[in-house]
Amino acid sequence: MSDVVRWAAFSCVLVPVVLVGYGTSLAGAAGTALGLAAVTGACRVLLRRSERGAARLLAEERCVERPRAEERAPYHGRHGRVGAGAHRGGRHAGGNTPVD
Structure with a gap:
């Protein structure tokens, strides 16, 4: 930022200085200098605020912990299903009786 x-x-x-060199009055050049200084100060404040906000967000993201293995949902198989209602292989949900 510096x-x-x-x-x-x-x-x-x-x-x-350039304005005075090209014939602008000292008052006009001084007014321009004050205007530029005001805009520069406002931009500096906004830039600082933005950098602090970005640093705060980055710090918050680093502080968020990932769930431990025992707290995460269990993962089984390709589709990640486990528990009631999960289809555990095979082509049919029925028993092993032959179909006539």
Whole structure:
């Protein structure tokens, strides 16, 4: 962030100097410098707030723990089904009696 602030401060100084060099009044150049300084300050505040928010979100994501193995739902087979209502292989749900 310091590079951004340095470039902004540089432009706040350079732009009025260039304006005066091209014939703009000192008052106009001073007004432009104040406007650029105000915009730079607002951008700096917003950038800081954004960085803090991003750091906070990253810290929260790191703090969220994954469930332990015994707390996770059990996984069996290709389809991950287990328990009541699960089909456990075979083509038919019925018994082993032949069909006529």
